[in-house]
Amino acid sequence: MAKKINKIGVLTSGGDAPGMNAAIRAVVRACDNYGVGCVGIYEGYRGLMEDNMIELGPRSVANTINRGGTFLRSARCLEFIQPEGRVIAHANLIKNNIDALVVIGGDGSFTGALKLNDEFNFPVVGIPGTIDNDINGTDYTIGYDTALNTVVEAIDKIRDTASSHNRLFLVEVMGRDAGDIAISAGIGGGAEEILIPEKKDFSIQRLIESLDHSHETGKTSSIVVVAEGKTGMSIMEMRDYVNEHRPEYDVRVSVLGHMQRGGSPTCFDRVLASKLGVAAVDAIMSNKTNVMVGVSHRNPIYVDLNVALNKNRKLDTELLRVADIVSK
Numbered sequence: 001m002a003k004k005i006n007k008i009g010v011l012t013s014g015g016d017a018p019g020m021n022a023a024i025r026a027v028v029r030a031c032d033n034y035g036v037g038c039v040g041i042y043e044g045y046r047g048l049m050e051d052n053m054i055e056l057g058p059r060s061v062a063n064t065i066n067r068g069g070t071f072l073r074s075a076r077c078l079e080f081i082q083p084e085g086r087v088i089a090h091a092n093l094i095k096n097n098i099d100a101l102v103v104i105g106g107d108g109s110f111t112g113a114l115k116l117n118d119e120f121n122f123p124v125v126g127i128p129g130t131i132d133n134d135i136n137g138t139d140y141t142i143g144y145d146t147a148l149n150t151v152v153e154a155i156d157k158i159r160d161t162a163s164s165h166n167r168l169f170l171v172e173v174m175g176r177d178a179g180d181i182a183i184s185a186g187i188g189g190g191a192e193e194i195l196i197p198e199k200k201d202f203s204i205q206r207l208i209e210s211l212d213h214s215h216e217t218g219k220t221s222s223i224v225v226v227a228e229g230k231t232g233m234s235i236m237e238m239r240d241y242v243n244e245h246r247p248e249y250d251v252r253v254s255v256l257g258h259m260q261r262g263g264s265p266t267c268f269d270r271v272l273a274s275k276l277g278v279a280a281v282d283a284i285m286s287n288k289t290n291v292m293v294g295v296s297h298r299n300p301i302y303v304d305l306n307v308a309l310n311k312n313r314k315l316d317t318e319l320l321r322v323a324d325i326v327s328k
């Protein structure tokens with residue numbers, strides 16, 4: 001028989017992403033719309049283990065839609081990876097009369113959610129919140145669009161100084177093992193080359209040939225976007241190689257780092273987060289569980305959490321083709 005839902009818990013876990021606040025806000029207000037309670041759990045799974053929670057109502061989430069980060073805070077909680085940790089977490093869910101849990105995070109957080117379901121038959125729904133866009137089954141994750149805009153803004157600024165000095169800039173962007181940020185921000189920022197982990201044919205020789213080609217065709221400065229995931233060589237090794245074999249280039253490295261995770265979410269991320277927050281509560285209220293709410297062609301969809309975790313997610317090959325053409 002379907003479980004009666006009276007109270008829903010929500011947490012943010014793993015790396016924070018702009019738009020997480022908008023997702024929490026949507027979950028809280030959708031709960032209110034259904035007339036069920038909502039509990040915010042602080043610091044991801046750590047808050048579950050430490051019983052660190054707060055009742056949330058529609059007014060508790062006022063003035064949050066525009067804020068980056070997550071007001072519930074996030075954490076990487078190693079104790080929760082152990083089965084004993086999850087026993088404690090589950091006991092606290094029961095103690096607080098929580099009937100279902102919304103987990104906003106990335107693949108690690110979804111793995112934890114699945115385990116809660118497997119071991120205790122506890123209803124969970126995931127919302128993809130990560131700048132990396134590395135979750136299978138959804139066109140976009142919350143935070144990706146904001147990160148892209150941050151990276152493109154940074155590249156535009158780097159280009160100003162690069163072209164004033166005839167310099168080559170190697171710009172490292174985040175994305176963990178995925179090249180989504182690199183490829184889209186590389187195209188948007190007008191990069192000459194984009195190196196991503198999904199393209200296994202990396203060769204430093206190809207990069208050199210591409211730089212030579214740019215030089216011959218009259219380019220006086222170059223931007224190469226390098227994804228932080230494994231591309232065959234670290235960005236510092238690339239710099240040293242180019243310095244040694246093309247001393248005429250004045251090479252600089254710029255690692256953008258955590259600035260990519262901050263800032264006020266773009267309107268796209270706010271709308272996406274609002275849509276997915278409402279869809280997550282809809283799922284729970286109709287007793288759909290073990291799913292991630294994603295987006296496909298603008299519509300919310302439900303994806304089995306096991307499918308969302310599939311590592312064989314394919315990068316958009318059309319983007320690769322476009323990048324090759326427009327960078328010449």
Ligand code: ADP
Binds near residue numbers: 014075076109
């Ligand atoms: P993300 O969700 O952004 O991928 P992490 O991989 O750091 O971030 O995972 C976030 C949290 O999810 C971890 O700190 C841990 O509490 C939980 N988690 C990750 N992997 C597992 C696992 N295999 N089993 C149980 N919980 C996990």
Ligand code: F6P
Binds near residue numbers: 106176
């Ligand atoms: O998953 C988001 C992300 O920002 C990745 O792009 C990056 O590899 C990682 O988190 C960095 O993690 P941390 O904040 O723990 O250094």
